[in-house]
Amino acid sequence: MAKRSGGFGGGRIPGNMQNMLKQAQRMQAEMQQNKAKLDEQEFTGSAGGGAVKVTVTGGKSVKSVVLDKEAVDPEDVETLQDMITAAVNDALGQVDAASEQLFGGMGQGLGL
Secondary structure, three states: OOOOOOOOOOOOOOHHHHHHHHHHHHHHHHHHHHHHHHHHOEEEEEEOOOOEEEEEEOOOOEEEEEEOHHHOOOOOHHHHHHHHHHHHHHHHHHHHHHHHHHHOOHHHHHOO
């Protein structure tokens, strides 16, 4: 029985598959660069008219929390908690938006 040459069985990768692999490698490198850029950025969310500010990194780590003295009322801790939560969510929403802007269309390059 004769062996067929070419194709995957012959140890060769068809040209269109090679192009797709190269394109995938380029996209992976670009995604890693974009991830590094995003991780270096800082995003600040606020609540209570700026009385509470939370800064997070692009990697979604909280870097700082700043509270105005007027925001701290021992008689109303719940409001402060709500403002901190809102400020964190605001900052994380900014990270998500920046991430979507960087990575949103990446799959289109491969026809995904």
